[in-house]
Amino acid sequence: MKKLSLFALLVLVVRRDLVLAMRRRADVLTTLFFFVMVVSLFPLGVGPEMDMLRKMAPGVLWVAALLASMLSLGRLFSADYLDGTLEQMLLAPQSLSVLVLGKMASHWMVSGLPLVLMTPVLGLQFDMTVEGIGVLMLGLLLGTPILSMVGAIGAALTLGLRGGGVLLSLLVLPLCIPVLIFGTGAVQAVTSGLNVSAHLSLMGALLVLALAFTPWVTAQALRISME
Amino acid sequence: MLEISNLACSRGDHRLFSGLSFSLYPGQIMQIQGANGSGKTSLLRTLCGFITPDEGKIAWCGEDVRTLAEDYYAQMMYLGHLNAIKDELSALENLMISAGMSGVQLSESDAILALRRMGLKGRERLPTKVLSQGQRRRVSLARLLVSDAKLWILDEPLAALDVGAVAMIGDLIGEHLAQQGMVIFTTHQPLTVDGIEMRSLMLS
Amino acid sequence: MAINWFKYSAPTTFYGLAGKLIPWFAISSVILCAIALYIGFAVAPMDATQGQFYRIIFIHVPTSIISMFLYLVMAGYAALGLIFNTRLSSMMASAVAPTGALFAFISLWTGALWGKPMWGAWWVWDARLTSELILLFLYLGFIALHASIDDPRRADRAAALLAIVGSVNVPIIYFSVKWWNTLHQGSTIKYSGTSMHIAMQQAMFTMLVACWLYAIAVTLMRVRSIILERERHTKWIAQLAEVK
Structure with missing residues (x-):
């Protein structure tokens, strides 16, 4: 029988998870609505002064994106865990890390990418400048995959635990602080007329680091959790 | 060939089995028997490498399955x-x-x-x-x-199946064994494979 | 003469050894703590700019240093347990965690007490204080993950992986927080404006050693309880005088 290449395996997993997400569309939309709602609650909480809102916007959007991605991480492995598919994945003869990378990629496409695309609309609510929105989107584009990847480690470690969702946030949020700092820092730099390349390159470096290590670490975490 | 020597496994504080040794050669089938909670599923999951045994070794063609890892997974199938x-x-x-x-x-x-x-x-x-x-x-x-896959590890494959399907699984296993395959399984229903001697292992 | 260190890596022998060592560490910790407090509060002179308030650094600085050091110790033990599958290392890792969290908490609290008269606010988003807070979160994450897994082996291994990921992340977090702080330019008062008086150095160093000895003593006490709990079904536990 013909053997599957690693890349074909990656494509297979991504396609599978995307098809599953499309057939359970409600889950995807919940995350997106959560993001929009949290962001829209802030002006109601702190008042409608435009100056302050403009200043707060990058932080508010980033924190909301962080919380939204935590919300969807619980589902990353749990469905596969409950129906036994995860056992079969651990027995994959090619590479569990590649399988995990595929799951991370599809998780980002389903829960990270929509947030990036939604950002311009929310940015306008906060009266952000066009450059500001552009840099914010670029930062989110580089940063949300890191959230999915670092979050996957937490999701794998808390697999099948009582109150796993809250615990997951407790474990993962401190590890995501650098992403938050560089992402919001880039927007503040552009609004005060400074160069944004330092922030974005650091974010890119974090992305490369995460790509290199998190799939393997998550694979180990899954093996620990399935014992 | 699958060789198990001096295997011991526990869940929490409870020792399920210890000192378990057997070998399975191509063309052989083995049924794991035992009451509920005697560790049948744990044994099969240990053979898959999900559970690290407390003691003992599982070898596939003379090499430890832990070192073989993915090469072993390529030759086994677990249901x-x-x-x-x-x-x-x-x-x-x-x-x-x-x-x-x-x-x-x-x-x-x-x-x-x-x-x-x-x-x-x-x-x-x-x-x-x-x-x-x-x-x-x-x-x-x-x-x-x-x-x-050469080695089939089947945990309760007959659950929820009707009589016709059970007979068909019997045929399927017969074909697999005829091609020098190996099967380890558990079941609470009788399963017969024509012309094959069924080995069995009792866990207590 | 070569000492067989591996002999003490078995819980059975380590239990007895730890029991013998605890009083020594505990007593010397109390003595050194008393000396440090005496030097710090009675001998050391008043600071020119900060007055009497500065004296809290004799507790603040040693506890911060120990809280960071203990995280590395914890991650080190956790990694040993994960790689070599040694039970005692994993037990040590989970015994260190609460003490590390305690020191991080004391460091934050004393930092706040110092901040109020110095900066006029209980909490200032200073890079060091913020990093310390994140360190406390990392400790709490380790403890929470360990506590919510019932199977001790899975708990040890999962928490160990988290500790290792955390320790790789600590430099990145520290660097990014520092960078964030310089961007936002908050406080300007720094600890070391002038060279420190010799008595101040003595007080701080003595307190550092006292904290370290305290950490060792309570970790050993805790690891003894963990050994008793984990090995409660074994014969050697049943034969112990304190169990009979």
Whole structure:
């Protein structure tokens, strides 16, 4: 029988998870609505002064994106865990890390990418400048995959635990602080007329680091959790 | 060839079994017997490498399965209590994806043939959530038909199956053994394979 | 003469050894703590700019240093347990965690007490204080994950992986927080404006050693309880005088 290449395996997993997400569309939309709602609650909480809102916007959007991605991480492995598919994945003869990378990629496409695309609309609510929105989107584009990847480690470690969702946030949020700092820092730099390349390159470096290590670490975490 | 020597396993504080040794050669089948909670599933999961044994060694063709890792997985197939199928996907999609994840490129026509042999003609493209328990089990078992694994580890493969399907699984196992395959399984239902001597291991 | 260190890596022998060592560490910790407090509060002179308030650094600085050091110790033990599958290392890792969290908490609290008269606010988003807070979160994450897994082996291994990921992340977090702080330019008062008086150095160093000895003593006490709990079904536990 013909053997599957690693890349074909990656494509297979991504396609599978995307098809599953499309057939359970409600889950995807919940995350997106959560993001929009949290962001829209802030002006109601702190008042409608435009100056302050403009200043707060990058932080508010980033924190909301962080919380939204935590919300969807619980589902990353749990469905596969409950129906036994995860056992079969651990027995994959090619590479569990590649399988995990595929799951991370599809998780980002389903829960990270929509947030990036939604950002311009929310940015306008906060009266952000066009450059500001552009840099914010670029930062989110580089940063949300890191959230999915670092979050996957937490999701794998808390697999099948009582109150796993809250615990997951407790474990993962401190590890995501650098992403938050560089992402919001880039927007503040552009609004005060400074160069944004330092922030974005650091974010890119974090992305490369995460790509290199998190799939393997998550694979180990899954093996620990399935014992 | 699968060799188990002096294996011991515990869950929490409870020692399930210890000092377990046996070998399984090509063309042989072994049934693991024992009461509920005697560690049948834990033994099978240990053989799959999910559980690290407290003591002892599991060797495949003379090498430890821990060091072989993925090379060992390529030659074994495990079917657990859970069906490992997705409700939202059709029987055909389920089979093709699980074959893909076990590293085999499967054509659609081969997948349909396998599902038909399992008695799922006309249901290949239905989402599996509309199928009955027995039919879902059949979708899961169809993976045995499209795999070239030498060692089959089957945990309660006959659960939820009717008499006809049980006989068919018997035939399937017979064919696999005739091709120098190996099978380890647990069951609470009688299973006979024509012309094959069934070895059995009692856990207490 | 070679000492067989591996002999003490078994819980059975380590239990007895730890029991013998605890009083020594505990007593010397109390004595050194008393000396440090005496030097710090009675001998050391008043600071020119900060007055009497500065004296809290004799507790603040040693506890911060120990809290960071203990995280590395914890991650080190956790890694040993994960790689070599040694039970005692994993037990040590989970015994260190609460003490590390306690020191991080004391450091934050004393930092706040110092901040109020110095900066006029209980909490200032200073890079060091913020990093310390994140360190406390990392400790709490480790403890929470360990506590919510019932199977001790899975708990040890999962928490160990988290500790290792955390320790790789600590430099990145520290660097990014520092960078963030310089961008936002908050406080300007720094600890070391002038060279420190010799008595101040003595007080701080003595307190550092006292904290370290305290950490060792309570970790050993805790690891003894963990050994008793984990090995409660074994014969050697049943034969112990304190169990009979």
